Amino acid sequence: MPALTGGRLSGALINTGELFAIGLEGLRRTWDVRTWFWEFVEQCAFLARVTALPVILVALPLGATVALQVGDLAGQLGAQSATGGAVVVGLVREVAPIAAALIIAGAGGSAMTSDMGARRIRDELSAMEVMAVNPVHRLVTPRMWAASLISMMLASLVILSGAVGGFVFNVLLQGVTPGAYFDGALGLLRVSDLLVTLGKAWLFGMISALVACHMGMKCEQSPVGVGRAVNKATVVAFMLVFAFNYVITTIYFVAYPPKI
Template identity: 70%
Template sequence: MAVPGSASGFVGRKARSVLGQVGDLFVIVLEGLRRSWDVKSWWWEFVDQCWFLARVTSVPVLLVSLPLGATVALQVGELAWQLGAGSATGSAVFVGLIREVAPLASALLIAGAGGSAMTSDIGARHIRDELSAMEVMSVNPIHRLVTPRMWAAGTIAVCLCPLVILAGASGGYFFNVVVQGVTPGAYFDGALSLVVSSDLYVTLFKAWIFGFIAAAVACYKGMTCATSPVGVGRAVNQATVVTFMLVFTFNYVISAVYFLAYPPRSL
């Protein structure tokens, strides 16, 4: 039995608090999914959130992906030249972009730009007692606010993946072809030699899952924040950090399962 005030008692309280928060998050997610079939009740909120997320993430994702693809091409290209396989840079750039960079970049931008706005919006509603007022009017705030945001974040995360791939491939093309002198044919031939259709399917699936997670965590933190402006600000920071941790954890699990089911193809 843990003694009050001892280290073991402190760890036990923290563990119970974390488990309680995880349980509350799952309750909100499941409750949000439960009424997903009633599309007409949240369709216009879904459209509004899709437009908002696309507006705040499309330009930043391009600005992030261009130098990211160029950096990958530069680093991998130098190593490939040392090994006498400069034409393999295109393969490395495209495989990295499609398998890992595209879903992670889209999800992190959804969490940083869109998720923070979701947390602050719902947190402001919470401290003004708007959520309680909705419950008094027999309107479930989870169905009305959380459900469309989760579906919108997943949808936009999937739509951002092609932008990440195209922008990153353009940056890689500049450094690999223009700077390092690889022919365009060798760049694109190598790019398509290792990529298979299942890579793209898994990438889109991961992007949807990551966007869904970002919105769910953002809404949960907003609905459970302290009833003060400081509480809303802390909830925004916590939502971003928790989302990053969950995204990287789920990315590892999904990638490990995918590689076990479909081993990477060799040149």
């Protein structure tokens, strides 16, 4: 049992080191845009196509659900106009970057993992190395930057869609005035909240793409290995996103305590 536990721990540390090594190697040649720009454009178009509609479908009912729960409680306390602030602040600070990252990891990341795994099975990655082409620079770098950019856009879309969903429920169904809804939201938000949210979305998107590419490049050379790599990539990306979100949010709240 100790040997088995030690082997798993050693394997986890090795995989973590390889993950960071691939990430640093991918960022190292970021300046050489000519070698990966068109792949970047293609990945941006692909990620936007497969993630935009799911994000909207998730954010609209999410905003309405938060408005329902918060509005009911606020109505009992006689502060129903504060529902808009609770909905929008929750979307901006926490929901938007996490939702964007989870959609990127689940929809786009799984496709990245399967693509990289298929290339590994067909020995395309080895062929690129034989031709003196670094597969990390050519394939991983554009996917990391594409995922980070699309994740920031998706976070903005989550905020907009969730605010619309909360507005429809809170204003049209619960009778709160539009002015009170938006005044409560804008009164609690700060510019730093938006900047931190976009920064988290950028980081989470890059992490999701990096994990997906790493799992695909290191998978077993069989169709079953590719399928297992897709499952592992999704789970690991979710765990890293939640861990980094906790650390970043804690540091931010210590530096800038929430305004009441």
